[in-house]
Amino acid sequence: MNFQVDFLSFFVIQVDGKEGQGGKSYKHYATMDDYDYDESDVKKFLDGEFARISKRKVEKNPSTEQAPTKIGRFIVEPEHELSSNPNFNMFARLRAAEDKEDFKNACDDLVRMYLDTSAVRGGALIIVQATLNTHSDDPFIFVLKCDFEPKIARITESSLVSEVEMAISARNMKSIMYPYMLEEGMNDEWELKIHQSSHARYFEDFLKFVTYEQSMPEIVNEHVMGFVQNYVETKWPDASNEERQQEERDLELWAASEKRDLQGKWEPLQVVEAAQHIVELKPEIEVRFKLDDTAVRGLLSDFGAKLHITKLHDRYALIIEGDAFTFEKGFSPIELLQPESFETVAERLKEKRQHENEDVDGDTPPW
16 A cells, blocks of 8 residues: 655644643644655655554454544534534645645644644654545545654754654654545545554544544443343332432442442343343453452353353352363463363362351351
Protein backbone atom coordinates (compact mmCIF):
# COMPACT_ATOMS: atom_id res chain seq x y z
CA MET A 1 0.00 0.00 0.00
CA ASN A 2 1.89 3.02 -1.31
CA PHE A 3 0.62 6.48 -0.35
CA GLN A 4 1.71 9.47 -2.44
CA VAL A 5 2.19 12.59 -0.31
CA ASP A 6 0.56 15.64 -1.90
CA PHE A 7 1.23 18.16 0.89
CA LEU A 8 2.89 18.02 4.30
CA SER A 9 3.14 20.67 7.03
CA PHE A 10 5.61 20.27 9.88
CA PHE A 11 5.03 22.06 13.20
CA VAL A 12 6.75 22.01 16.57
CA ILE A 13 4.67 22.46 19.71
CA GLN A 14 6.36 23.96 22.76
CA VAL A 15 4.92 23.72 26.26
CA ASP A 16 6.38 25.57 29.24
CA GLY A 17 6.05 23.90 32.61
CA LYS A 18 4.42 20.59 33.42
CA GLU A 19 2.23 18.62 31.01
CA GLY A 20 -0.93 20.51 30.18
CA GLN A 21 0.16 23.57 32.22
CA GLY A 22 1.95 26.80 31.47
CA GLY A 23 2.28 28.58 28.13
CA LYS A 24 1.72 26.71 24.87
CA SER A 25 2.95 27.81 21.48
CA TYR A 26 3.81 26.38 18.09
CA LYS A 27 6.23 27.06 15.28
CA HIS A 28 5.72 26.25 11.62
CA TYR A 29 8.88 24.77 10.10
CA ALA A 30 7.87 23.93 6.55
CA THR A 31 5.03 23.10 4.21
CA MET A 32 5.96 20.83 1.30
CA ASP A 33 4.42 19.58 -1.88
CA ASP A 34 5.16 16.18 -3.39
CA TYR A 35 8.45 17.32 -4.98
CA ASP A 36 9.74 18.90 -1.77
CA TYR A 37 8.75 15.84 0.25
CA ASP A 38 10.55 13.37 -2.03
CA GLU A 39 13.82 15.29 -1.53
CA SER A 40 13.46 15.83 2.24
CA ASP A 41 14.81 14.00 5.27
CA VAL A 42 11.29 13.74 6.66
CA LYS A 43 10.46 11.23 3.91
CA LYS A 44 13.00 8.83 5.42
CA PHE A 45 11.53 9.48 8.86
CA LEU A 46 7.96 8.72 7.76
CA ASP A 47 8.77 5.96 5.29
CA GLY A 48 6.21 3.19 5.76
CA GLU A 49 4.25 4.98 8.51
CA PHE A 50 1.20 5.77 6.36
CA ALA A 51 0.73 2.14 5.31
CA ARG A 52 1.34 1.02 8.90
CA ILE A 53 -1.34 3.38 10.20
CA SER A 54 -3.87 2.35 7.57
CA LYS A 55 -3.29 -1.37 8.20
CA ARG A 56 -3.38 -1.10 12.01
CA LYS A 57 -6.16 -3.36 13.29
CA VAL A 58 -9.07 -1.72 15.04
CA GLU A 59 -12.43 -2.87 16.38
CA LYS A 60 -15.60 -0.79 16.49
CA ASN A 61 -16.27 -2.33 19.90
CA PRO A 62 -12.80 -2.81 21.44
CA SER A 63 -12.17 -5.63 23.89
CA THR A 64 -10.88 -3.17 26.53
CA GLU A 65 -12.11 0.24 27.67
CA GLN A 66 -8.65 1.77 27.19
CA ALA A 67 -7.98 0.48 23.66
CA PRO A 68 -5.29 2.64 21.99
CA THR A 69 -6.86 2.43 18.52
CA LYS A 70 -10.49 3.44 17.96
CA ILE A 71 -12.94 4.31 15.21
CA GLY A 72 -14.66 7.65 15.67
CA ARG A 73 -17.83 8.87 13.97
CA PHE A 74 -18.80 12.50 13.38
CA ILE A 75 -21.77 13.66 15.47
CA VAL A 76 -24.63 15.43 13.67
CA GLU A 77 -28.12 16.38 14.78
CA PRO A 78 -31.00 14.40 13.21
CA GLU A 79 -31.71 15.44 9.61
CA HIS A 80 -28.49 17.49 9.42
CA GLU A 81 -25.66 16.97 6.95
CA LEU A 82 -22.04 16.15 7.71
CA SER A 83 -21.15 19.75 6.92
CA SER A 84 -22.84 20.77 10.18
CA ASN A 85 -19.98 19.09 12.11
CA PRO A 86 -16.99 21.42 12.82
CA ASN A 87 -14.49 18.57 13.01
CA PHE A 88 -15.62 17.21 9.63
CA ASN A 89 -15.29 20.69 8.11
CA MET A 90 -11.72 20.92 9.42
CA PHE A 91 -10.73 17.69 7.64
CA ALA A 92 -12.74 18.58 4.53
CA ARG A 93 -10.79 21.85 4.19
CA LEU A 94 -7.48 19.97 4.46
CA ARG A 95 -8.62 17.49 1.79
CA ALA A 96 -9.78 20.26 -0.52
CA ALA A 97 -6.45 22.20 -0.45
CA GLU A 98 -4.86 22.36 -3.91
CA ASP A 99 -1.70 24.35 -3.18
CA LYS A 100 0.83 24.74 -0.37
CA GLU A 101 -0.57 28.04 0.86
CA ASP A 102 -4.14 26.76 1.24
CA PHE A 103 -2.90 23.62 2.96
CA LYS A 104 -0.65 25.56 5.35
CA ASN A 105 -3.50 27.89 6.32
CA ALA A 106 -5.83 24.95 6.99
CA CYS A 107 -3.09 23.30 9.08
CA ASP A 108 -2.59 26.48 11.11
CA ASP A 109 -6.25 26.35 12.15
CA LEU A 110 -5.92 22.69 13.17
CA VAL A 111 -2.79 23.32 15.24
CA ARG A 112 -4.40 26.24 17.08
CA MET A 113 -7.35 24.01 17.97
CA TYR A 114 -4.96 21.28 19.08
CA LEU A 115 -3.17 23.65 21.46
CA ASP A 116 -6.42 23.98 23.41
CA THR A 117 -6.29 20.25 24.16
CA SER A 118 -5.74 19.34 27.82
CA ALA A 119 -2.49 17.56 28.73
CA VAL A 120 -0.85 18.61 25.46
CA ARG A 121 2.90 17.93 25.36
CA GLY A 122 5.75 19.32 23.35
CA GLY A 123 6.80 17.60 20.16
CA ALA A 124 6.25 17.54 16.42
CA LEU A 125 2.81 17.73 14.82
CA ILE A 126 2.87 16.63 11.19
CA ILE A 127 -0.19 17.04 8.98
CA VAL A 128 -0.28 15.26 5.65
CA GLN A 129 -2.54 15.11 2.62
CA ALA A 130 -1.81 11.84 0.81
CA THR A 131 -3.39 9.84 -2.00
CA LEU A 132 -3.63 6.12 -2.61
CA ASN A 133 -3.49 6.42 -6.38
CA THR A 134 -4.08 2.73 -7.01
CA HIS A 135 -7.68 3.08 -5.81
CA SER A 136 -8.87 6.70 -6.00
CA ASP A 137 -7.81 10.31 -6.36
CA ASP A 138 -9.66 11.25 -3.14
CA PRO A 139 -7.01 12.24 -0.58
CA PHE A 140 -6.55 11.05 2.99
CA ILE A 141 -5.52 13.27 5.88
CA PHE A 142 -2.97 12.02 8.41
CA VAL A 143 -2.32 13.92 11.64
CA LEU A 144 0.82 12.60 13.34
CA LYS A 145 1.99 13.59 16.83
CA CYS A 146 5.51 12.67 17.96
CA ASP A 147 6.58 13.58 21.48
CA PHE A 148 10.12 14.83 22.18
CA GLU A 149 12.59 12.10 23.09
CA PRO A 150 16.29 12.38 23.97
CA LYS A 151 19.24 11.19 21.89
CA ILE A 152 17.31 10.41 18.73
CA ALA A 153 17.06 13.43 16.47
CA ARG A 154 17.34 17.19 16.34
CA ILE A 155 15.06 19.52 14.45
CA THR A 156 16.88 22.20 12.50
CA GLU A 157 15.77 24.98 10.17
CA SER A 158 17.83 23.60 7.28
CA SER A 159 17.15 19.86 7.32
CA LEU A 160 14.03 19.48 9.53
CA VAL A 161 15.34 16.21 10.96
CA SER A 162 18.93 15.13 11.57
CA GLU A 163 19.99 12.17 13.65
CA VAL A 164 21.94 13.82 16.44
CA GLU A 165 20.68 14.43 19.97
CA MET A 166 17.20 15.56 20.75
CA ALA A 167 13.77 15.59 19.23
CA ILE A 168 11.30 13.12 17.87
CA SER A 169 10.83 9.43 17.25
CA ALA A 170 8.23 7.49 15.27
CA ARG A 171 8.01 5.11 18.24
CA ASN A 172 4.68 5.53 20.06
CA MET A 173 3.54 7.96 17.38
CA LYS A 174 -0.05 9.09 17.84
CA SER A 175 -2.11 9.40 14.68
CA ILE A 176 -5.41 10.31 13.09
CA MET A 177 -6.40 8.95 9.68
CA TYR A 178 -9.37 10.39 7.83
CA PRO A 179 -11.41 8.99 6.21
CA TYR A 180 -11.43 5.56 7.85
CA MET A 181 -10.45 2.84 5.36
CA LEU A 182 -12.68 -0.18 5.95
CA GLU A 183 -10.59 -2.09 3.42
CA GLU A 184 -8.50 -1.13 0.42
CA GLY A 185 -10.68 0.91 -1.92
CA MET A 186 -13.53 1.33 0.62
CA ASN A 187 -13.65 4.49 2.75
CA ASP A 188 -16.28 5.93 5.08
CA GLU A 189 -16.37 9.74 5.16
CA TRP A 190 -18.42 9.61 8.38
CA GLU A 191 -15.61 7.88 10.26
CA LEU A 192 -11.95 8.32 11.16
CA LYS A 193 -9.35 6.19 12.95
CA ILE A 194 -7.33 7.44 15.91
CA HIS A 195 -4.34 5.85 17.63
CA GLN A 196 -3.08 7.23 20.93
CA SER A 197 -0.72 4.92 22.76
CA SER A 198 -0.34 6.94 25.94
CA HIS A 199 -2.72 7.32 28.88
CA ALA A 200 -3.56 10.90 27.84
CA ARG A 201 -6.53 10.92 25.46
CA TYR A 202 -5.16 13.68 23.24
CA PHE A 203 -7.30 13.12 20.19
CA GLU A 204 -10.55 12.34 22.00
CA ASP A 205 -10.19 15.68 23.76
CA PHE A 206 -9.17 17.42 20.52
CA LEU A 207 -12.05 16.04 18.41
CA LYS A 208 -14.94 17.28 20.51
CA PHE A 209 -17.60 16.48 17.89
CA VAL A 210 -16.64 12.85 17.34
CA THR A 211 -18.16 9.90 19.17
CA TYR A 212 -16.78 6.39 19.71
CA GLU A 213 -18.56 3.07 20.02
CA GLN A 214 -18.69 1.45 23.44
CA SER A 215 -16.10 -1.15 24.34
CA MET A 216 -17.26 -4.74 24.86
CA PRO A 217 -16.88 -4.50 28.68
CA GLU A 218 -19.11 -1.41 28.64
CA ILE A 219 -21.69 -3.15 26.43
CA VAL A 220 -21.69 -6.24 28.66
CA ASN A 221 -22.05 -4.12 31.81
CA GLU A 222 -24.97 -2.26 30.23
CA HIS A 223 -26.71 -5.51 29.28
CA VAL A 224 -26.18 -7.07 32.69
CA MET A 225 -27.59 -4.01 34.45
CA GLY A 226 -30.58 -4.15 32.08
CA PHE A 227 -31.18 -7.79 33.05
CA VAL A 228 -30.87 -6.85 36.73
CA GLN A 229 -33.40 -4.03 36.39
CA ASN A 230 -35.88 -6.35 34.65
CA TYR A 231 -35.37 -8.91 37.42
CA VAL A 232 -36.15 -6.33 40.12
CA GLU A 233 -39.20 -4.92 38.31
CA THR A 234 -40.61 -8.40 37.65
CA LYS A 235 -40.12 -9.60 41.23
CA TRP A 236 -41.43 -6.37 42.82
CA PRO A 237 -43.76 -4.49 40.41
CA ASP A 238 -44.50 -1.89 43.09
CA ALA A 239 -41.66 0.65 43.08
CA SER A 240 -42.51 1.74 46.62
CA ASN A 241 -42.02 -1.78 48.02
CA GLU A 242 -39.41 -1.68 50.80
CA GLU A 243 -37.88 -5.01 49.78
CA ARG A 244 -37.45 -3.74 46.22
CA GLN A 245 -35.84 -0.54 47.41
CA GLN A 246 -33.43 -2.48 49.62
CA GLU A 247 -32.64 -4.83 46.73
CA GLU A 248 -31.93 -1.87 44.45
CA ARG A 249 -29.57 -0.39 47.05
CA ASP A 250 -27.77 -3.72 47.44
CA LEU A 251 -27.40 -4.12 43.67
CA GLU A 252 -26.16 -0.56 43.32
CA LEU A 253 -23.42 -1.27 45.86
CA TRP A 254 -22.62 -4.55 44.09
CA ALA A 255 -22.31 -2.84 40.69
CA ALA A 256 -20.02 -0.13 42.10
CA SER A 257 -17.62 -2.57 43.81
CA GLU A 258 -14.21 -3.32 42.31
CA LYS A 259 -14.23 -6.88 43.67
CA ARG A 260 -17.56 -8.70 43.83
CA ASP A 261 -18.75 -11.95 45.36
CA LEU A 262 -21.28 -14.45 44.01
CA GLN A 263 -24.73 -12.96 44.67
CA GLY A 264 -26.86 -16.12 44.74
CA LYS A 265 -29.96 -14.43 43.26
CA TRP A 266 -30.62 -16.19 39.93
CA GLU A 267 -31.26 -19.81 39.00
CA PRO A 268 -28.66 -21.36 36.61
CA LEU A 269 -31.12 -21.29 33.69
CA GLN A 270 -31.65 -17.53 34.14
CA VAL A 271 -27.89 -16.98 34.06
CA VAL A 272 -27.49 -19.14 30.93
CA GLU A 273 -30.26 -17.23 29.13
CA ALA A 274 -28.77 -13.84 30.06
CA ALA A 275 -25.30 -15.00 29.01
CA GLN A 276 -26.65 -16.15 25.66
CA HIS A 277 -27.86 -12.64 24.82
CA ILE A 278 -24.35 -11.31 25.43
CA VAL A 279 -22.68 -14.17 23.51
CA GLU A 280 -24.83 -13.31 20.49
CA LEU A 281 -23.18 -9.87 20.42
CA LYS A 282 -19.66 -11.32 20.57
CA PRO A 283 -19.29 -15.12 20.61
CA GLU A 284 -15.69 -15.03 21.92
CA ILE A 285 -16.49 -12.86 24.97
CA GLU A 286 -14.47 -14.00 27.97
CA VAL A 287 -15.33 -14.47 31.62
CA ARG A 288 -12.71 -14.22 34.37
CA PHE A 289 -12.97 -14.81 38.10
CA LYS A 290 -11.13 -16.27 41.07
CA LEU A 291 -12.19 -19.02 43.44
CA ASP A 292 -10.04 -18.27 46.48
CA ASP A 293 -6.52 -18.16 44.94
CA THR A 294 -7.35 -20.07 41.76
CA ALA A 295 -7.84 -17.86 38.69
CA VAL A 296 -10.23 -19.04 35.98
CA ARG A 297 -10.39 -17.66 32.44
CA GLY A 298 -12.75 -19.04 29.82
CA LEU A 299 -15.55 -18.23 27.41
CA LEU A 300 -18.88 -16.97 28.70
CA SER A 301 -20.57 -19.33 26.25
CA ASP A 302 -19.08 -22.28 28.19
CA PHE A 303 -21.07 -21.50 31.33
CA GLY A 304 -23.71 -24.19 31.83
CA ALA A 305 -22.14 -26.34 29.12
CA LYS A 306 -18.49 -26.90 30.05
CA LEU A 307 -18.18 -24.70 33.11
CA HIS A 308 -20.34 -25.31 36.18
CA ILE A 309 -20.48 -23.68 39.61
CA THR A 310 -21.93 -25.68 42.49
CA LYS A 311 -22.15 -25.77 46.27
CA LEU A 312 -20.44 -28.31 48.51
CA HIS A 313 -22.17 -27.78 51.85
CA ASP A 314 -21.14 -24.22 52.77
CA ARG A 315 -18.34 -23.97 50.20
CA TYR A 316 -18.18 -23.53 46.42
CA ALA A 317 -16.93 -26.05 43.88
CA LEU A 318 -16.07 -25.46 40.25
CA ILE A 319 -16.46 -28.15 37.57
CA ILE A 320 -14.77 -27.64 34.20
CA GLU A 321 -15.23 -30.12 31.37
CA GLY A 322 -12.85 -30.56 28.44
CA ASP A 323 -11.25 -33.07 26.10
CA ALA A 324 -7.55 -32.54 26.88
CA PHE A 325 -5.15 -30.75 29.20
CA THR A 326 -2.25 -28.59 28.03
CA PHE A 327 0.69 -27.86 30.36
CA GLU A 328 3.23 -25.13 29.70
CA LYS A 329 6.46 -23.71 31.17
CA GLY A 330 8.02 -26.21 33.51
CA PHE A 331 7.13 -29.66 34.70
CA SER A 332 4.60 -30.53 37.39
CA PRO A 333 3.81 -33.90 38.99
CA ILE A 334 0.16 -33.26 38.11
CA GLU A 335 1.07 -34.04 34.50
CA LEU A 336 1.64 -37.68 35.52
CA LEU A 337 -1.83 -38.06 37.01
CA GLN A 338 -4.18 -40.88 36.10
CA PRO A 339 -7.54 -39.15 36.81
CA GLU A 340 -10.11 -40.67 39.13
CA SER A 341 -13.75 -40.86 38.12
CA PHE A 342 -15.96 -37.86 38.81
CA GLU A 343 -18.11 -39.93 41.18
CA THR A 344 -15.06 -40.94 43.25
CA VAL A 345 -13.86 -37.36 43.65
CA ALA A 346 -17.36 -36.06 44.42
CA GLU A 347 -17.87 -38.68 47.10
CA ARG A 348 -14.49 -37.97 48.67
CA LEU A 349 -15.20 -34.24 48.80
CA LYS A 350 -18.58 -34.82 50.43
CA GLU A 351 -17.02 -37.08 53.03
CA LYS A 352 -14.27 -34.53 53.67
CA ARG A 353 -16.77 -31.73 54.28
CA GLN A 354 -18.87 -34.00 56.51
CA HIS A 355 -15.85 -34.87 58.67
CA GLU A 356 -14.85 -31.20 58.88
CA ASN A 357 -18.35 -30.24 60.02
CA GLU A 358 -18.38 -33.05 62.59
CA ASP A 359 -15.03 -31.86 63.97
CA VAL A 360 -16.40 -28.35 64.32
CA ASP A 361 -19.53 -29.59 66.07
CA GLY A 362 -17.39 -31.73 68.40
CA ASP A 363 -15.41 -28.65 69.49
CA THR A 364 -18.56 -26.78 70.51
CA PRO A 365 -18.75 -26.37 74.32
CA PRO A 366 -21.83 -28.05 75.91
CA TRP A 367 -22.99 -24.75 77.34
